[in-house]
Amino acid sequence: xxxxxxxxxxxxxxxxxxxxxxxxxxxxxxxxxxxxxxxxxxxxxxxxxxxxxxxxxxxxxxxxxxxxxxxxxxxxxxxxxxxxxxxxxxxxxxxxxxxxxxxxxxxxxxxxxxxxxxxxxxxxxxxxxxxxxxxxxxxxxxxxxxxxxxxxxxxxxxxxxxxxxxxxxxxxxxxxxxxxxxxxxxxxxxxxxxxxxxxxxxxxxxxxxxxxxxxxxxxxxxxxxxxxxxxxxxxxxxxxxxxxxxxxxxxxxxxxxxxxxxxxxxxxxxxxxxxxxxxxxxxxxxxxxxxxxxxxxxxxxxxxxxxxxxxxxxxxxxxxxxxxxxxxxxxxxxxxxxxxxxxxxxxxxxxxxxxxxxxxxxxxxxxxxxxxxxxxxxxxxxxxxxxxxxxxxxxxxxxxxxxxxxxxxxxxxxxxxxxxxxxxxxxxxxxxxxxx
Amino acid sequence: xxxxxxxxxxxxxxxxxxxxxxxxxxxxxxxxxxxxxxxxxxxxxxxxxxxxxxxxxxxxxxxxxxxxxxxxxxxxxxxxxxxxxxxxxxxxxxxxxxxxxxxxxxxxxxxxxxxxxxxxxxxxxxxxxxxxxxxxxxxxxxxxxxxxxxxxxxxxxxxxxxxxxxxxxxxxxxxxxxxxxxxxxxxxxxxxxxxxxxxxxxxxxxxxxxxxxxxxxxxxxxxxxxxxxxxxxxxxxxxxxxxxxxxxxxxxxxxxxxxxxxxxxxxxxxxxxxxxxxxxxxxxxxxxxxxxxxxxxxxxxxxxxxxxxxxxxxxxxxxxxxxxxxxxxxxxxxxxxxxxxxxxxxxxxxxxxxxxxxxxxxxxxxxxxxxxxxxxxxxxxxxxxxxxxxxxxxxxxxxxxxxxxxxxxxxxxxxxxxxxxxxxxxxxxxxxxxxxxxxxxxxxxxxxx
Numbered sequence: 053x054x055x056x057x058x059x060x061x062x063x064x065x066x067x068x069x070x071x072x073x074x075x076x077x078x079x080x081x082x083x084x085x086x087x088x089x090x091x092x093x094x095x096x097x098x099x100x101x102x103x104x105x106x107x108x109x110x111x112x113x114x115x116x117x118x119x120x121x122x123x124x125x126x127x128x129x130x131x132x133x134x135x136x137x138x139x140x141x142x143x144x145x146x147x148x149x150x151x152x153x154x155x156x157x158x159x160x161x162x163x164x165x166x167x168x169x170x171x172x173x174x175x176x177x178x179x180x181x182x183x184x185x186x187x188x189x190x191x192x193x194x195x196x197x198x199x200x201x202x203x204x205x206x207x208x209x210x211x212x213x214x215x216x217x218x219x220x221x222x223x224x225x226x227x228x229x230x231x232x233x234x235x236x237x238x239x240x241x242x243x244x245x246x247x248x249x250x251x252x253x254x255x256x257x258x259x260x261x262x263x264x265x266x267x268x269x270x271x272x273x274x275x276x277x278x279x280x281x282x283x284x285x286x287x288x289x290x291x292x293x294x295x296x297x298x299x300x301x302x303x304x305x306x307x308x309x310x311x312x313x314x315x316x317x318x319x320x321x322x323x324x325x326x327x328x329x330x331x332x333x334x335x336x337x338x339x340x341x342x343x344x345x346x347x348x349x350x351x352x353x354x355x356x357x358x359x360x361x362x363x364x365x366x367x368x369x370x371x372x373x374x375x376x377x378x379x380x381x382x383x384x385x386x387x388x389x390x391x392x393x394x395x396x397x398x399x400x401x402x403x404x405x406x407x408x409x410x411x412x413x414x415x416x417x418x419x420x421x422x423x424x425x426x427x428x429x430x431x432x433x434x435x436x437x438x439x440x441x442x443x444x445x446x447x448x449x450x451x452x453x454x455x456x457x458x459x460x461x462x463x464x465x466x467x468x469x470x471x472x473x474x475x476x477x478x479x480x481x482x483x484x485x486x487x488x
Numbered sequence: 489x490x491x492x493x494x495x496x497x498x499x500x501x502x503x504x505x506x507x508x509x510x511x512x513x514x515x516x517x518x519x520x521x522x523x524x525x526x527x528x529x530x531x532x533x534x535x536x537x538x539x540x541x542x543x544x545x546x547x548x549x550x551x552x553x554x555x556x557x558x559x560x561x562x563x564x565x566x567x568x569x570x571x572x573x574x575x576x577x578x579x580x581x582x583x584x585x586x587x588x589x590x591x592x593x594x595x596x597x598x599x600x601x602x603x604x605x606x607x608x609x610x611x612x613x614x615x616x617x618x619x620x621x622x623x624x625x626x627x628x629x630x631x632x633x634x635x636x637x638x639x640x641x642x643x644x645x646x647x648x649x650x651x652x653x654x655x656x657x658x659x660x661x662x663x664x665x666x667x668x669x670x671x672x673x674x675x676x677x678x679x680x681x682x683x684x685x686x687x688x689x690x691x692x693x694x695x696x697x698x699x700x701x702x703x704x705x706x707x708x709x710x711x712x713x714x715x716x717x718x719x720x721x722x723x724x725x726x727x728x729x730x731x732x733x734x735x736x737x738x739x740x741x742x743x744x745x746x747x748x749x750x751x752x753x754x755x756x757x758x759x760x761x762x763x764x765x766x767x768x769x770x771x772x773x774x775x776x777x778x779x780x781x782x783x784x785x786x787x788x789x790x791x792x793x794x795x796x797x798x799x800x801x802x803x804x805x806x807x808x809x810x811x812x813x814x815x816x817x818x819x820x821x822x823x824x825x826x827x828x829x830x831x832x833x834x835x836x837x838x839x840x841x842x843x844x845x846x847x848x849x850x851x852x853x854x855x856x857x858x859x860x861x862x863x864x865x866x867x868x869x870x871x872x873x874x875x876x877x878x879x880x881x882x883x884x885x886x887x888x889x890x891x892x893x894x895x896x897x898x899x900x901x902x903x904x905x906x907x908x909x910x911x912x913x914x915x916x917x918x919x920x921x922x923x924x925x926x927x928x929x930x931x932x933x934x935x936x937x
Contacts, residue, residue, distance in 0.1 A: 120525065120529075121524075121525045400592040400595050400596040401537070401595070402531040402592045403535055403536075407534035419534065445596075
């Protein structure tokens with residue numbers, strides 16, 4: 053049995069599956085249920101400053117997009133940070149941490165961007181016995197209009213400044229939660245590191261309008277005829293999250309900075325991918341909000357089974373293994389040639405590969421051979437783009453096969469086994485000429 | 489074997505609830521969610537095989553995609569463009585031998601997209617929402633066309649012609665329009681008077697007049713029609729039925745299955761219909777299955793379908809055969825009717841001779857006899873054309889049916905024909921609709937040339 057336990061900034065948890073700061077972690081009742089279900093850790097829903105709590109809308113807070121059979125693919129929310137009294141939250145955090153000493157319990161915090169506010173709340177959070185804090189610099193809606201959340205996360209200087217305050221006024225590990233609503237994720241990550249933060253977590257939600265009500269001509273969710281952009285999450289955002297995680301993991305300036313991966317984790321496989329890109333833990337919200345807490349069983353057991361199968365004894369054994377393989381386009385091997393291959397025994401003759409290639413790509417797949425409906429790849433036209441693989445409804449029916457000998461019938465060029473990339477390509481005006 | 493002396497044929501075999509239950513919709517329509525889920529299964533194939541298999545060439549992937557995109561009304565329009573009787577065809581088409589048989593998901597996993605039910609979802613939604621008629625009639629051309637027979641072929645032809653601005657008069661021998669849709673299809677396939685709703689829908693195009701009670705050869709002649717009109721379309725179906733050729737065929741209880749179905753379809757109160765306790769149906773087509781099923785649903789205890797060849801030769805689709813068997817009907821193959829036992833003027837039993845193929849592949853009796861007690865015997869051994877009304881007009885026939893070219897034009901330059909009455913007719917509603925449509929296009933082209 054693989055060992056799923058993690059040690060993230062010294063914070064131990066029995067598995068890498070944490071619940072992200074969100075509605076599922078807003079109060080002791082939910083968090084207790086999560087721990088009972090087997091979640092390794094919880095980031096408590098974001099605490100605000102003392103005083104009258106924030107208020108939420110009383111109309112719908114969520115919108116969604118769906119796949120077949122109403123499978124939820126993306127969720128959008130306009131909920132704010134916790135709308136419960138700070139005292140109540142702090143008391144519950146204290147109690148829950150006492151009852152569940154083996155689980156990670158992180159407090160998410162968002163207070164106004166001034167030193168006094170942070171100075172005021174940090175000792176109170178520290179008193180709860182929480183394992184660490186996560187700075188919510190990510191929420192793109194509502195709080196950002198008040199100069200918090202993403203409004204801070206979009207200014208690297210602010211990130212650094214607040215991280216410094218947190219390290220100064222507390223002894224807790226500090227995780228900076230990053231917003232994806234920026235142009236280059238490396239800058240806020242570098243700022244967090246420069247401010248002394250111990251880790252980053254990402255991504256927070258993406259600014260979004262999930263749909264427009266065509267009867268009322270208003271964004272959804274609609275509050276009395278109006279809508280506001282919300283934060284988008286769920287399976288649909290995973291590719292964006294993976295890229296941002298990878299950018300930080302391979303940036304020489306932030307290399308080695310611990311990362312807690314967030315964004316569309318639904319199954320053990322998603323989690324394994326985040327970990328392979330360097331994450332020490334993953335955080336989950338939408339999947340739990342869709343199916344309930346029980347899914348952690350599938351995640352933990354699935355990850356363990358896969359690790360057993362692959363011979364990984366601990367999370368560390370494969371953590372970050374994919375990072376060296378993330379590179380810039382310019383370093384991809386231009387001598388690597390693949391061609392699509394259609395397995396005629398598996399082909400059900402739907403013709404989607406043909407029409408996708410014919411209408412939108414390279415005219416490299418037949419529809420008719422000898423008067424029969426027949427789909428096969430013409431190697432002299434196939435650029436190896438993989439579109440046919442992606443549109444084929446049958447698993448493994450079309451595969452990309454590497455050409456290892458002979459010539460590429462499309463270019464007529466012999467297969468070159470040497471690695472060569474754009475930086476040295478003759479068509480590149482910036483190419484570096486080999487010395488004579 | 490002793491033959492029972494009591495001839496047990498009576499009405500009121502069931503409770504009134506049972507009649508309602510038995511004759512309710514056999515395939516309840518898909519709900520919106522079910523339709524979305526099913527529509528999502530469609531792969532939107534390139535040059536889709538289902539479309540090729542459809543006799544009317546409905547753009548199936550497109551109508552399904554429109555359902556997916558929550559545009560069922562637009563989906564129905566896509567269907568109606570090719571098949572104005574898309575609603576009825578959704579109910580009666582043997583989809584398992586047409587579109588669904590070639591669905592790539594049938595090939596991939598044995599579970600085709602439920603095209604028939606999706607088509608019904610779209611067309612029913614269109615009807616329920618009381619949409620304006622999906623087609624606009626072109627400016628009047630002044631051309632007049634006579635259509636004989638208000639069945640699927642005739643109405644399809646009339647609609648397409650009316651769309652082009654021609655004036656169409658439909659002559660129909662029966663009281664109601666609809667042909668076999670109204671008189672010849674099992675009632676659980678078309679509930680709530682759908683056949684008449686569809687006729688009303690078709691007539692919304694305008695320019696079509698139906699004259700009921702006008703039979704060719706009795707009230708009107710082909711000679712006169714071809715003189716009075718610019719063109720004539722014959723969609724007269726197959727008015728005759730084959731006889732068993734056995735002594736006692738006129739006895740009480742020996743009934744043509746098509747008559748039985750027609751009476752049942754027109755019955756206001758099904759509990760008034762008499763049915764035997766033991767019913768034997770002779771034949772292997774859809775009519776045989778429909779008659780057997782409806783006998784069973786009326787309360788017959790033992791229903792047996794006998795067919796002179798094997799299961800694989802039956803014209804009824806495998807699906808229909810299984811439906812019958814699931815409903816407790818026995819299907820016996822390789823036997824042909826030999827004699828009827830009649831007493832007091834009513835049938836008591838039928839004796840069948842077992843059959844086999846001889847060395848040359850010819851069907852022969854084996855000499856082995858089987859007697860099946862029966863209070864009613866339904867004959868469903870095929871319908872026959874009636875050439876008499878065509879006499880005197882130079883319309884060539886082929887085995888008694890009207891010969892047409894690929895445009896459904898007969899040997900007479902002003903006469904077109906389609907549906908079951910033409911040579912090569914397929915005995916399918918959808919094929920008749922296609923015939924009418926093709927003929928209308930040809931007539932339009934000829935008249936506007």
